Amino acid sequence: MPKPGFKSITVSENVYRKFFNAYAKNKKELEFKGITSFSGYLTSMMEEIMKKYEANGLHAPFMEKILIGHNSVIIKDNKINRIAEITLRDNELQCLLDDRNDCVHVGFVYSLPELYFMLKPKEIKRSMDL
């Protein structure tokens, strides 16, 4: 039984050995970072990975681009679990799902660097002047 405030997990011997070998190999270096035990090493690694996941929104990205076409972008809204198509009409993005030009989907597409392949330089300038 782990001591209060701690939980134990079970991993296969293979996984354990892999991590333990990595720990043993870098033991000296890790001590400089204040990591003095194998469980401390695992904890710091898990925290690091979690930070990366959160920073990249890898858990469940709110919006995903599915397809970028000539005049439209297909995105998936994971919050409502729907596919939305955003088209370029009269130099303005229009969401066909919401029938709006100012919803979260349009905002997401404006944030895509690929959008600038769809718009001609003159058109970008005009839409930024608005």
Ligand SMILES: [Zn+2]
């Ligand atoms: Zn929308």
